[in-house]
Amino acid sequence: MRRITLAVVATVAVLVLLFSYRTSTSGPLAASSSPSRAHVVSGGGSTGATSAAASGPPPSAAGSGTVVVDGNAEATRYGPVQVEVSIAAGKITAVKAIQYPTDTRLDQEINNQAIPVLASQVLSAQNAHIDGVSGATYTTEGYVTSLQSALDAANFK
Amino acid sequence: MQPPRRAWTEMIMGLPISIHLRGAEAAEPGAAAAVAHAFAALREADRMFSPYRADTVLRRFAGGEVDLTTTPADIRTVLALARQARDKTAGAFDVHASGWLDPSGIVKGWAAERASRLLPADSYLNAGGDMAIRSPAEPWRIGIEHPADPTGLLTVLRVRNGGVATSGSVHRGPHIIDPTTGAAASGIRQATVIGTSLTWADIWATAIVAAGNRALNAGSAVITRCLADGYDALLVSDDGSTWITAGFGAHIAPDTPAPPARPLG
Numbered sequence: 001m002r003r004i005t006l007a008v009v010a011t012v013a014v015l016v017l018l019f020s021y022r023t024s025t026s027g028p029l030a031a032s033s034s035p036s037r038a039h040v041v042s043g044g045g046s047t048g049a050t051s052a053a054a055s056g057p058p059p060s061a062a063g064s065g066t067v068v069v070d071g072n073a074e075a076t077r078y079g080p081v082q083v084e085v086s087i088a089a090g091k092i093t094a095v096k097a098i099q100y101p102t103d104t105r106l107d108q109e110i111n112n113q114a115i116p117v118l119a120s121q122v123l124s125a126q127n128a129h130i131d132g133v134s135g136a137t138y139t140t141e142g143y144v145t146s147l148q149s150a151l152d153a154a155n156f157k
Numbered sequence: 158m159q160p161p162r163r164a165w166t167e168m169i170m171g172l173p174i175s176i177h178l179r180g181a182e183a184a185e186p187g188a189a190a191a192v193a194h195a196f197a198a199l200r201e202a203d204r205m206f207s208p209y210r211a212d213t214v215l216r217r218f219a220g221g222e223v224d225l226t227t228t229p230a231d232i233r234t235v236l237a238l239a240r241q242a243r244d245k246t247a248g249a250f251d252v253h254a255s256g257w258l259d260p261s262g263i264v265k266g267w268a269a270e271r272a273s274r275l276l277p278a279d280s281y282l283n284a285g286g287d288m289a290i291r292s293p294a295e296p297w298r299i300g301i302e303h304p305a306d307p308t309g310l311l312t313v314l315r316v317r318n319g320g321v322a323t324s325g326s327v328h329r330g331p332h333i334i335d336p337t338t339g340a341a342a343s344g345i346r347q348a349t350v351i352g353t354s355l356t357w358a359d360i361w362a363t364a365i366v367a368a369g370n371r372a373l374n375a376g377s378a379v380i381t382r383c384l385a386d387g388y389d390a391l392l393v394s395d396d397g398s399t400w401i402t403a404g405f406g407a408h409i410a411p412d413t414p415a416p417p418a419r420p421l422g
Contacts, residue, residue: 128300128313128413132177135286135302136325136347143173146307147300148283152166152175 165192169199170207170265172285179292182277195272195282202268205231206260219258235260235267242360245386249364249379251336266322266359273355287322289355298410304347304393311349311399312391313413320355324348324362325393333366344370345392351408352388361388373400373421380422392421 133148143149161184166175176192206215215232228236239252239260252260266287273282273289281290281297290297296315303309304325314321324333325347335342348365350358361383365372368379373394380402383390389405400421 128310128410129298130300130310130313131179131297132175132281132283132288132290133286133300133302133310134283134288134321134323134349135307136304136323143285147302147310148175148286149166149173151177152164152173154164 163188165189165196167196167199169196170203170268170284172265174199174269174285175283176276176280177283178277178280179295179297180277180279182279188277191276195275198272198275199268199284202231202264202271205229206235206264206268215258215260235263238263238267238356238360242364245382246360246364247378247382248336249368250360254334254336254339254367256339262363263356263360266320266356270320270355287320287355287359288316289320290316290318292317301349301391302347305397311347311393312416313410314351314408315410316351316408319351319353320358321349321351322355322359322362323350324359324366333363335367335369342367342369344395345372346395346397347393348372349391350383350388351390351405352386357386358388361386361390365390365392370394375422377422384422390421391416391418 130147130151132151133146135146135148161181162177162179163183164175164177166173168174174196176195178188178192182188218228218232218236242250242263243252250262252258252262265284269282269284269287270289273280273291276282276291278291278293279295280292281288281299286302288299290299294317296317299314299316299321300310301312301314301321301323303311325345333342334340345366345368348362350362350365352358352361364379365383368377371377372379372392380390384402384404389402389408390400391402391405392400394400399416399418401416401418402421
């Protein structure tokens with residue numbers, strides 16, 4: 001069951017870091033920015049990051065100067081996961097999972113608790129503008145949820 | 158316009174290894190070849206030193222079947238490093254800590270550092286959290302993972318050249334043996350060491366975790382020797398406290414709040 005949460009974290013982390021990268025490349029995203037430049041990458045696979053997919057619907061304005069972008073729904077082992085990112089003045093202000101597995105009570109418990117917490121933790125890393133992460137030796141499983149895997153995916157060739 | 162960035166990732170030695178390139182060289186056709194060369198060097202080290210492969214030269218060496226004078230140069234290098242590490246750390250790092258010859262604690266850092274030298278000048282190689290970093294100008298910003306929260310950061314460093322290694326028990330459970338007791342080390346949840354060589358940053362980080370609570374004492378032998386070797390450390394002890402050596406603060410990015418820390422050494 002824990003793996004559901006892990007897939008969500010990886011997806012959120014990748015999104016956040018990728019937007020951070022785009023933002024620093026192109027300057028602050030304004031409401032008029034083209035959504036097609038905002039690629040969404042999922043890192044939910046067990047061997048780390050998987051390939052990129054273009055973002056789905058165009059961003060919608062929510063309040064003054066805030067852009068909301070929905071990621072594609074990414075298939076995970078336990079069901080589709082989709083996140084929504086809000087950007088204001090070039091900074092991510094919120095990350096919300098809008099679709100995630102809720103089939104069982106345990107799914108619901110895990111995700112209701114984990115998603116808000118994880119989103120806020122990832123935001124702190126985004127504000128730090130990092131290029132890489134040093135951590136105690138991670139194995140394949142730990143890597144999937146690591147910030148390093150998100151950075152790798154953001155620059156993956 | 159930000160200079161180009163590219164990244165590659167492979168699993169080698171059971172570790173996720175990523176290589177990041179930045180700047181004009183990252184966009185050149187030769188970049189991919191240099192990266193492939195670096196990954197090949199890591200796979201070669203894995204073949205030679207894998208403790209899981211009974212046919213490696215090392216196993217035969219450990220079994221007394223191989224004469225040191227006819228041993229491949231890389232194995233002689235690593236065994237010489239192992240002896241130096243035991244002496245420099247006053248026994249806190251010992252490839253025989255688990256009761257048999259296991260040089261894997263040296264091989265990872267050594268192989269990663271060697272492979273990183275094959276990369277363009279603005280690059281980093283991250284081998285499972287241990288990093289060899291190079292830049293001609295702009296430092297790379299390196300987050301130090303928080304041991305209580307792998308999606309958060311303890312602090313951020315600015316590093317132009319050198320190695321940053323982090324050891325601990327976050328992702329694998331306790332796996333560092335205190336050579337002086339033969340039991341699993343305790344007292345240090347995570348140790349990050351920075352200095353010129355990734356090989357030695359990794360050795361010192363492992364030695365500090367192995368020394369455990371002893372490393373936190375004023376005038377600790379392992380910290381004194383680490384500092385004398387030119388390496389600085391940031392530790393998180395089992396109670397969650399953060400400890401730093403006097404020189405470590407100079408590596409912390411100025412726009413990042415330094416973690417509240419107790420003095421080490």
